Amino acid sequence: MKKIIPLFLAVLSFTSIKAQQVSDALQYAQDDITGSARYRAMSGAFGALGGDLSALNVNPAGSAVFISNFASVTLSNFNQKNKSNYFGSQTEGSDNSFDLNQLGAVWVFKNYDANSKWGKFSLAVNYDKTNNYNNSVYSQGYNPSNSVANYFSSYANGIPENVLTGNAYEFLTYNEQQAFLGYNGYLINPAAGNQYVSAVNPNGNYYQENSIESRGYNGKLAFNLATEYDKRFYFGLNLNAHFSDFTTVSSFYEDYLDSPGTNSTTGVQSSRFTNQLYTYGNGFSFQLGAIAKVTNEFRVGLAYESPTWYNLNDELKQELSVNCPDCGTNNGNFFADPNLVIFYPTYKLQTPSKYTGSLAYIFGTSGLLSVDYILRDYSSMKFRPANEFTQSNAAIASALAVSNEVRIGAEYRIKQWSLRGGYRFEESPYKNNSTIGNLNSISGGLGYNFGDIKLDMAYTYAKRENNQSFFSQGFTDGAAIDNVQNNVTLTLGFEL
Template sequence: MKRFYYIFILIMISGSLSAQSIDDALRFSKHNYSGTARSLSMGGAFGALGGDFSSLSINPAGIAVYRSSEFTFTPSLELVKSSNSGETNDKYSFTIGNIGYVASMVPRLAPEKGVQNFNFAIGYNRVANFNREGFVMTMESPSSRLDYWSQKAQGRNPDLDPGDPNGLYEFEERLAYDVYLLSPDESLRYFTPFYENDVMDQMQYIDEKGYIGEYIIAGGFNVSHKFYLGASIGIQDVYYKSNTTYIETIYGLDGNIIPNESALEEFTFREFLKTSGAGVNFKIGAILRPVKNLRLGIAIHTPTYYNLDERYESFMSSQFTPDMNNQLEFPEDGNAYHDKYSEFVARSNFDLETPFRAILSGAYLLGKRAIISVDYEMIDYSNNEFDDNDYRDLNQRISESYSSTHNLRIGGELRVNPNFSLRGGYAKIGDPYKGSIDESYEAYSGGLGFKQNNFFFDLGYQFREYDEDYVFYPESDIVTLNNKNHQVRMTFGFRF
């Protein structure tokens, strides 16, 4: 998967103090249906099967398939290995993938035809995980991020109050000015401390944390073991935090760390972004059993209506050689190191509406020995929308950047004996971008299940690999971060 990150560019285009971007819309609308180990190992293809708590996040009609009450608990271990230019970062995270309770109410004198049982469920499925660390670099670049900031600063007065439209953007260009990385002349033309022959190494460290967890209340009923209907309310808890550290180290033509011409050795730019909030959605679904061994499912998910709080702040520092042999003016103390935090923290509250999605499913039971299941999901990411008139331009970019996506999930299960099962799965997740950007990926999974009396234990593993392409600033080189995601889940369950 290749993905261009335009967060930096979009913030600068919008001129806003907040950091909302088209990436926010995509990040909070992409889901991975793998709450339980059984679902993970079968590729998340549970829309027509039901009888598993993960299915309630896919097709809530799955609750009506239960014939007994059940409690499940799923701890999860995830490893993301991110590598670039020989540097590898490992990010481990231990999470709760699922915890759920299903109550099945079977009438004492159930009729042969008609409603056979009413079921109710409450619980939690984790539907997205943002934990990751990465390091990307490009060597001996002929351009600098300071060149971009210098262009943005032209004609702007550094003496105006922060936030003034004619002043410097306080979270970036203003910080660069304060640490002597930008210097204006009398005409407010801004210069950098570089000379023509300077080149630089550029590095960025990314540290991301967070999740989307869905709290579910669901209900459904079974009609004659032929038709299953269910509905759910999902309350999604969102937490996302990112810290990025960008460093440029300046080199002369001979490759020495201390440059021959410019007195600047290096500068560092750090950004912090934290987003948290909650959203609500409604899902309704049905499963039809036209013949004994075939199940067909359909589910509709309304948009998730989020209300989110965001906080953004930045920091910048610079390091010069002690002789100060350059065109900038420095304070009388002659200090070669300078640092500056942004004096203001940008805080914002916004509403985000994710797209509708539809899921069509089919499953075939090969007697009591095997199951084959397929889910097909459709979602149009161009329908993501920030619900405020202030975001009209951003919503237009969302419409222009994203497209409809088609996701395919396939799973199989083989019952070796009444107590032991083997499972496998595959998922093909489509590309949400228009044009040349490609964010599609494939996932492979497998697992096993064991049950004895009223207790069962499931173990699942999933692997996926994808590439992400980063652009540090306009006209910079593209650098690629390779990610390998390994996930293991264990579900402990009790039926009663």
């Protein structure tokens, strides 16, 4: 028999590993173009240039291009707007935040031995916020056929009913926990053969709302060593420490009272399913790079970035509330709310490696033009232990593909002023090119050189479309989202 799950003081609990999705892996594999204002104004096309602390993220050889010791600090305003289309209903969500997204310094040591071709070497430390996860997405509309109850029944099918009534929530597997919520929240009913059916009105046209609020970041601290040889060749190495900390709160609401043809006196009338996921961890990667001056004007760069090896932790809190007047007592209000924070075992993620080829042409002291080409194979990502993520890794290999990215940047100098612009195109990481679409971005900026102090400003616009499902299985409908990012960045740099 079903029972109402009472509220009690929140405690911590541990359970078996949580299923991971393709979208979870991509949060760590994809990087925004963040960093200094000069770097952002030129869309990150710095692989053959160097001379900027954020350029070390592309090619670690770039620190040896500096002539003297240098430091910079960067502040940004990060704005995101998300236009949603869910079965013809248009809604919009937005988020705006300020942060310190770059801080670093480089020390240049010259070799005064006239007989050596090793002219100098450099040491640098630089922090960049590689991803800002602050975002808000809101969707609403009428779904013609599918209810969120199908999500819970997809997990419940095959599980004996006594498992959902005779075991405490915290001792169940992740799949059993999802079934437990739907069963004890009266959204699904048992049928023959350990199968379950939806308890909601079968007529369709369900009114639904989905909101997702996320807060957090992914950052990288690079320890850099580079050297110059024969005043023509530059070689560099980065050892990178990665940090991740973000929280996502999603709330899905379904209202049958607002659905055409619904009987307001019987059956389930509304439900709200809330998930709060906190993910945190750290990782390591390394980078190797080289820059060559083919002529005084023409430069070539080549860089390799290893996979990032993450150790990650998830903490999840879920609750389901349902209004069903004729389902039992408690005035028809049911709460499948264990009020537990579930700690899942630490797991590992390996992101794809990255290859960057770069060309740059320097027009004396008047300006420059730079192009970067970046290649990543997203299908090579893996969760570990592999035997516990067989389905997740198979889904990654099946859904994702090799992605090409092109960055173009230009700079023109007028005395102490510098005018900059850039363009970036990144292919979708998905084979179908629709779950996440291609990214297009333009940027611009200006800088002023006071001598020992430099002040730079940049503006970046980026747009990407995506069609990601609200849930991973059972109920896989989702909204078409147009995501637009507008960023204003200010950097103060000074010679040490």
